[in-house]
Amino acid sequence: xxxxxxxxxxxxxxxxxxxxxxxxxxxxxxxxxxxxxxxxxxxxxxxxxxxxxxxxxxxxxxxxxxxxxxxxxxxxxxxxxxxxxxxxxxxxxxxxxxxxxxxxxxxxxxxxxxxxxxxxxxxxxxxxxxxxxxxxxxxxxxxxxxxxxxxxxxxxxxxxxxxxxxxxxxxxxxxxxxxxxxxxxxxxxxxxxxxxxxxxxxxxxxxxxxxxxxxxxxxxxxxxxxxxxxxxxxxxxxxxxxxxxxxxxxxxxxxxxxxxxxxxxxxxxxxxxxxxxxxxxxxxxxxxxxxxxxxxxxxxxxxxxxxxxxxxxxxxxxxxxxxxxxxxxxxxxxxxxxxxxxxxxxxxxxxxxxxxxxxxxxxxxxxxxxxxxxxxxxxxxxxxxxxxxxxxxxxxxxxxxxxxxxxxxxxxxxxxxxxxxxxxxxxxxxxxxxxxxxxxxxxxxxxxxxxxxxxxxxxxxxxxxxxxxxxxxxxxxxxxxxxxxxxxxxxxxxxxxxxxxxxxxxxxx
Numbered sequence: 001x002x003x004x005x006x007x008x009x010x011x012x013x014x015x016x017x018x019x020x021x022x023x024x025x026x027x028x029x030x031x032x033x034x035x036x037x038x039x040x041x042x043x044x045x046x047x048x049x050x051x052x053x054x055x056x057x058x059x060x061x062x063x064x065x066x067x068x069x070x071x072x073x074x075x076x077x078x079x080x081x082x083x084x085x086x087x088x089x090x091x092x093x094x095x096x097x098x099x100x101x102x103x104x105x106x107x108x109x110x111x112x113x114x115x116x117x118x119x120x121x122x123x124x125x126x127x128x129x130x131x132x133x134x135x136x137x138x139x140x141x142x143x144x145x146x147x148x149x150x151x152x153x154x155x156x157x158x159x160x161x162x163x164x165x166x167x168x169x170x171x172x173x174x175x176x177x178x179x180x181x182x183x184x185x186x187x188x189x190x191x192x193x194x195x196x197x198x199x200x201x202x203x204x205x206x207x208x209x210x211x212x213x214x215x216x217x218x219x220x221x222x223x224x225x226x227x228x229x230x231x232x233x234x235x236x237x238x239x240x241x242x243x244x245x246x247x248x249x250x251x252x253x254x255x256x257x258x259x260x261x262x263x264x265x266x267x268x269x270x271x272x273x274x275x276x277x278x279x280x281x282x283x284x285x286x287x288x289x290x291x292x293x294x295x296x297x298x299x300x301x302x303x304x305x306x307x308x309x310x311x312x313x314x315x316x317x318x319x320x321x322x323x324x325x326x327x328x329x330x331x332x333x334x335x336x337x338x339x340x341x342x343x344x345x346x347x348x349x350x351x352x353x354x355x356x357x358x359x360x361x362x363x364x365x366x367x368x369x370x371x372x373x374x375x376x377x378x379x380x381x382x383x384x385x386x387x388x389x390x391x392x393x394x395x396x397x398x399x400x401x402x403x404x405x406x407x408x409x410x411x412x413x414x415x416x417x418x419x420x421x422x423x424x425x426x427x428x429x430x431x432x433x434x435x436x437x438x439x440x441x442x443x444x445x446x447x448x449x450x451x452x453x454x455x456x457x458x459x460x461x462x463x464x465x466x467x468x469x470x471x472x473x474x475x476x477x478x479x480x481x482x483x484x485x486x487x488x489x490x491x492x493x494x495x496x497x498x499x500x501x502x503x504x505x506x507x508x509x
Contacts, residue, residue, distance in 0.1 A: 005029045008110030009307050011102075013299055016206055016306060020099040025128050028109045028120075035111025036120060039315045043114035046322065047073065047188045054313050054324040056114075056189050073188045080191035081158060084151035087136030092149070092204075094132050094164070099203030100153055101127045103306055104194065111317065112309045113193040118184070122157055123194075125181035133172065134162035135200075141409060142330030142420035145310060146200035149421070154194040159183035189313075197310035198330045202302060204424035205337050208431050209298045212344055215435060216292055217508060218497045219347050220256050221464045222442045223288070226354040227257070227281055228266040228461055229448035231365055234258065235270040236282045242289075249296070250289030252508045257284060259506045261458035266449075273365070280353040287350050292508065294343030301336045330420030334403035337423035344430045345395040348437040352388040355441045358448045359385050371447045371475070378478045381444050384485070388440045391433045398426045398433075439488035442468055450474045463500040467491060 001022065004015055007029045018024040028036075046053055058067055092100075105123055108115050126133075133156040139148035155161030159173030166178075176183050186194075242254040261267055268274075276282060313324040359381045361369040372380025402423040408415040446468050449457070457465060471487040491497065501507070 001025075003027055006106045006109045007032045008035075008106055008108075008309075011106050011303075011306050013206060013210055013303055013306075016099060016102065017210055019102050019127070020095040020203075020207070023130065026102065026105065026124060028105075028124075032109040032111070033117060035317075036109065036115065036117050038317045039111045039114045040116050042315050042317055042320065042322070043189050053322045056313070056322065074185060077186035077188070077191035078158060081151050081154045081186070081195060082160070084147050084195055085155050085161065087139035087148045087152050089136045089138035092135045092137055092200075094130075095207060096200075096203050097132050097135050097153070098127060098130070099206060100135070100150070100199045103199040103202055104150070104153070104197065106306065107197060107199065107309055107311065108193060110309050112314045113311050114189045114315045115193040116187060116190065118182070119157070119186070119190055122176075122182050122184050125179070126157065126176070129179035129181055130165070131156060131175045131179055131181065132164040134164070134169065137425060140200060140421035141407070141414075142198070142201055142334055142418035142422070143326075143328060143416070144312065144414060145195070145197040145328035145330065146421055147195050149200040150195040150197060154186075154191070157184050157194070158186060192313075193311055196312050196328045198305060198308075198328065198333055198420065199310070201330055201333050201337070201421040201424040202305050204421070204428055205298070205333060205340065206302050206306065208337075208424065208428045209295055209302060209340055211431055212295045212340065213292075213299070213508075214495065214498055215431065215438070215492070216288065216295065216347065217256075217501055218492055219351065219434075219438055220253060220288060220508075221260055221460055221497060221501060221506075222351070222438050222445065223284055223354060224257055224260040224458065225445040225449065225461045225464055226358060226441060227284075228261060228264055228457060229367070229445050229452055230277075230281060230354075230357060231266060231268050231273060231452075232281045233270050233272075233274070233277050234261065234267045236277065237285060242285055245286075247286075247289055247293065249292035250285045253289040253292060254285035256506065256508055259504075260460035262460070263456070264458035264461065265455035266452070266457060278357065278363070280350050280357060284350070287346060291343040291346050294339055298336045298340045298343075301332065305333055330418035331403065334418040334420030334423050337420060337427050338401040338403050340427045341399045341401075341423065341430050344427060344434050345392075345399045348388075348392050348395055348430075348434040351434075351437045351441045352385070352392045355385055355388050355437075355444050358441075358444050364448070367448055367451055371444065371451055372478075373451070374477070380475065380478070381447060384440050384444055384481060387485075388437045391437050395430050395433050398430050402426060435492050436485070436489055439485055439492055442491075443472060443484055443488050446472070447475055460501065460504055460506050463504065464497055467496055467500060
């Protein structure tokens with residue numbers, strides 16, 4: 001794959017994923033290197049001139065009024081990183097940490113941060129050699145950015161902490177030496193340039209919204225398999241109905257649904273068996289479409305943030321000014337990640353409602369209770385719906401907006417914080433829960449289709465059914481179900497269903 005050249009302004013979400021998961025190699029454009037050098041010259045000059053500038057010649061946070069001498073600079077920067085490594089909990093996954101490093105490099109490449117080229121080259125070396133620092137997930141308030149987790153990344157850069165290299169967790173310095181990446185002694189301003197920003201919340205959010213769009217496509221396919229099992233009425237997806245609503249996601253999803261069931265003999269027309277379906281079938285374009293619009297909005301916001309300067313202070317080279325501002329504040333991301341949580345949660349909410357219709361004989365249009373032919377002796381899919389309901393209920397708690405909370409820190413110098421990293425982490429957790437509920441629906445829909453008697457499925461739903469049935473057979477008598485559900489979860493994680501949809505050219509475009 002061609003090397004990705006960063007300039008701080010043109011990184012896309014797809015480029016981001018190609019690096020974090022595809023291990024694409026990264027460098028800076030020459031213009032970016034020049035901008036980095038010019039900003040560093042300003043930092044060095046201000047230090048020589050003993051100007052009082054936050055983060056260059058002063059302490060941090062509440063200690064911003066404490067002046068630091070030139071011979072204390074190295075100790076100041078190292079202490080900033082080590083003292084801020086207060087993260088707790090399980091570590092972030094490899095792709096998340098690689099995303100953090102990539103986004104930090106991209107922000108620094110804009111030439112507003114004052115980092116040395118040598119330091120930035122070591123950060124690039126870490127990414128390209130796949131040195132993955134141990135970064136605990138908890139401990140960020142989302143302002144002053146992601147101080148604690150970003151400090152854990154910088155800890156490896158200075159040869160301390162822990163990091164994974166070639167599949168082994170080892171001392172950070174050992175990982176750097178084995179990979180041949182120079183360990184850095186930080187100079188003026190570099191600690192702040194490394195740990196002040198929104199890159200952790202943004203990396204988590206980028207991966208989550210990227211996966212959300214893919215999961216939505218799979219959710220559309222699974223929903224249509226349930227739709228066929230329930231002899232759904234296709235008239236509700238007539239294009240004219242959706243075009244006059246003027247909602248892009250709704251139009252795209254309605255079109256997608258009809259493509260998925262094209263050629264089906266299991267669907268019906270209004271008046272054939274009943275006049276209309278329940279909302280969980282009839283209003284699918286409106287509901288899934290709203291989530292699609294949510295995901296696209298979040299994508300547009302994160303693509304701005306991944307090309308932003310979010311540290312402090314900021315160096316304006318052409319104006320010879322260093323400004324202490326608040327670009328590290330995560331509020332712009334906190335709000336959109338809370339929105340993402342809601343958009344994701346709704347996919348699981350309606351999935352569980354479709355699942356309930358499949359197993360409930362009062363709602364299933366003729367299917368046997370709990371999709372078993374020997375009800376009483378066998379419970380069939382009764383508790384699958386219980387499990388889905390439990391997971392959906394968890395999502396309702398997680399979907400509560402993190403951004404409405406704030407707690408003062410640094411002796412009230414930092415008296416409003418975003419909680420954006422919590423919002424991003426919760427969105428990622430909700431995404432995993434949505435996948436579980438969809439997996440349960442897929443398993444249930446396949447059973448329902450078997451019991452209904454397939455008259456001929458749609459071009460898309462047939463392929464989805466085949467993929468699922470290649471892993472899990474029809475339930476003829478009660479068996480341990482969690483292994484079946486796990487197989488479906490694995491199928492959704494593998495993205496094999498996406499490949500099927502791509503081959504059939506069934507997209508949301």
